[in-house]
Amino acid sequence: MAMASRRRAAYSPRACIPPFGMALVGERLFVANTDGIVELHYAPGALRADGPTKPLVDLPANAPNQHWARNLVASRDGHQLFVTVGSSSNIADGGIEAERDRAAIHVVDIASGTRRLFASGLRNPNGLAWNARSGALWTVVNERDGLGSDLVPDYLTEVVDGAFYGWPWSYYGGHVDTRVKPAEPQRVARARVPDYALGAHSASLGLAFGDARTLAGRYGDGAAFIGQHGSWNRRPFGGYRVIALRFDAAGKPQGKPEEVLTGFLDAKGRAQGRPVGVAFGAGGTLLVADDVGNTVWRVRAQ
Numbered sequence: 001m002a003m004a005s006r007r008r009a010a011y012s013p014r015a016c017i018p019p020f021g022m023a024l025v026g027e028r029l030f031v032a033n034t035d036g037i038v039e040l041h042y043a044p045g046a047l048r049a050d051g052p053t054k055p056l057v058d059l060p061a062n063a064p065n066q067h068w069a070r071n072l073v074a075s076r077d078g079h080q081l082f083v084t085v086g087s088s089s090n091i092a093d094g095g096i097e098a099e100r101d102r103a104a105i106h107v108v109d110i111a112s113g114t115r116r117l118f119a120s121g122l123r124n125p126n127g128l129a130w131n132a133r134s135g136a137l138w139t140v141v142n143e144r145d146g147l148g149s150d151l152v153p154d155y156l157t158e159v160v161d162g163a164f165y166g167w168p169w170s171y172y173g174g175h176v177d178t179r180v181k182p183a184e185p186q187r188v189a190r191a192r193v194p195d196y197a198l199g200a201h202s203a204s205l206g207l208a209f210g211d212a213r214t215l216a217g218r219y220g221d222g223a224a225f226i227g228q229h230g231s232w233n234r235r236p237f238g239g240y241r242v243i244a245l246r247f248d249a250a251g252k253p254q255g256k257p258e259e260v261l262t263g264f265l266d267a268k269g270r271a272q273g274r275p276v277g278v279a280f281g282a283g284g285t286l287l288v289a290d291d292v293g294n295t296v297w298r299v300r301a302q
Helices: 185-189 215-219
Strands: 002-008 021-025 028-033 036-041 054-058 072-074 080-085 104-109 114-120 124-130 137-142 153-158 196-200 204-209 224-228 241-245 258-261 275-280 286-290 295-301
Touching (some): 021 080, 028 072, 072 124, 080 124, 104 124, 124 224, 137 204, 215 295, 224 275, 224 286
Parallel strands (some): 204 275
Antiparallel strands (some): 002 295, 021 028, 072 080, 080 104, 124 137, 137 153, 204 224, 224 241, 275 286
16 A cells, blocks of 8 residues: 655746756766756755756757657766667658667766767667666666557566667567568567566656665565556556566566556546656655656655
8 A cells, every 4th residue: 555645846848858867976967858968066955956057968869859758877886877868760760870879778978978879779768777686777668659559568678788679670579570671680689588578558667676665665675666657559548557566586577566656547548647757765755757747746655
């Protein structure tokens, strides 16, 4: 059981490319905009950004830019940033050249402002988080559309340096998408199989790992919490919830997901809220950003 209290989120339209990911390293706040990462100075306790914005590195943002959101997480030592860049289209509809350096996770060296591909073939990776028990980087990925209500499953996976995950030529390892031409059997042959399927079109966006000191303690040390924004093109709808997924001693997901926060759809299937980012706050409570309810939910054990 869980109880949620609500804090109304501030919202003000701005004529700029919308930010999505933030990472705090000491007193340096990094913000991932669609077209690049910028740095601001952060004074502990401050309630608003102050001072000049310093560009760190550019990110691919070419049109049509179907997936504009960027997620950001710092390395444990604070020397690097890992950032997601989703594909520009569903299945490289405008040609593979238009997808250069997209559908990928990049790693950025903070000192030099240089970046390189860390992992590729990830159609639209979003949430990024470190598994404290294994030390591995994990992400949730939104897969392709146009193959029906039950394909292709979004997924949670460990992100391995240099790994290729199939997009656009295949999904979930070697399952070839025959719509993509020309075929690339050699690339498909080396596609890494994701670790855990999250359901087709669930639009899983947020990811956070907990420990025994947090709400996650009731789900086992090292459980993953995932915010599922919900489907727009699936019948019946899927997602629209926050789930917890237990991990075994080897640092791998196991069993079925458990619902932590639900009730975002009313009796007629209309969205009253849609979970996006998830994070752990003071006292081990789970914070859930809801971009339809314009709300931040705080969830604690009852």
